[in-house]
Amino acid sequence: MIMEAIDALGQQGGSNKLSISKFIESKYEPLPAGHANLLTAHLNRLKDIGELVFLKYNYQRPAPNAPLRRGRGRPPKQKSSMPEGVVPAGTRPRGRPRKDANGPSAPKKVKAVDDPSGEAPTVSKTGRPRGRPRKATPQAAVEAS
Numbered sequence: 001m002i003m004e005a006i007d008a009l010g011q012q013g014g015s016n017k018l019s020i021s022k023f024i025e026s027k028y029e030p031l032p033a034g035h036a037n038l039l040t041a042h043l044n045r046l047k048d049i050g051e052l053v054f055l056k057y058n059y060q061r062p063a064p065n066a067p068l069r070r071g072r073g074r075p076p077k078q079k080s081s082m083p084e085g086v087v088p089a090g091t092r093p094r095g096r097p098r099k100d101a102n103g104p105s106a107p108k109k110v111k112a113v114d115d116p117s118g119e120a121p122t123v124s125k126t127g128r129p130r131g132r133p134r135k136a137t138p139q140a141a142v143e144a145s
Contacts, residue, residue, distance in 0.1 A: 006052075013060070014056075050062065
């Protein structure tokens with residue numbers, strides 16, 4: 001209906017939304033209540049896909065030799081063509097590869113023997129033990145008990 005209205009009106013610089021709406025109302029009498037909103041939505045959709053050109057608040061058909069509008073974003077990468085007779089390698093499955101059942105197994109880890117003294121067996125390179133230091137007890141509380 002919109003394309004028909006633009007063609008029938010035949011205005012030089014295109015037709016505005018009001019003239020398109022009046023033409024549609026005169027030709028197709030019983031229109032829905034939200035006709036203005038529907039017309040706006042359809043005009044925007046036709047403008048976005050390139051079937052209409054919006055210029056100075058007027059809608060018109062694009063020129064027949066006009067280049068197509070490029071879409072938003074980066075264009076897709078061109079697929080490299082494989083020479084004839086070359087079979088592509090099979091795709092690898094996702095995730096970590098499975099262990100070889102016949103392959104060598106990892107050596108068993110030896111557990112460290114615990115010291116009965118309860119202190120840390122090794123001291124780090126900085127000279128301090130690992131982890132958070134023990135909470136210091138106040139001297140007044142220790143002497144009172």
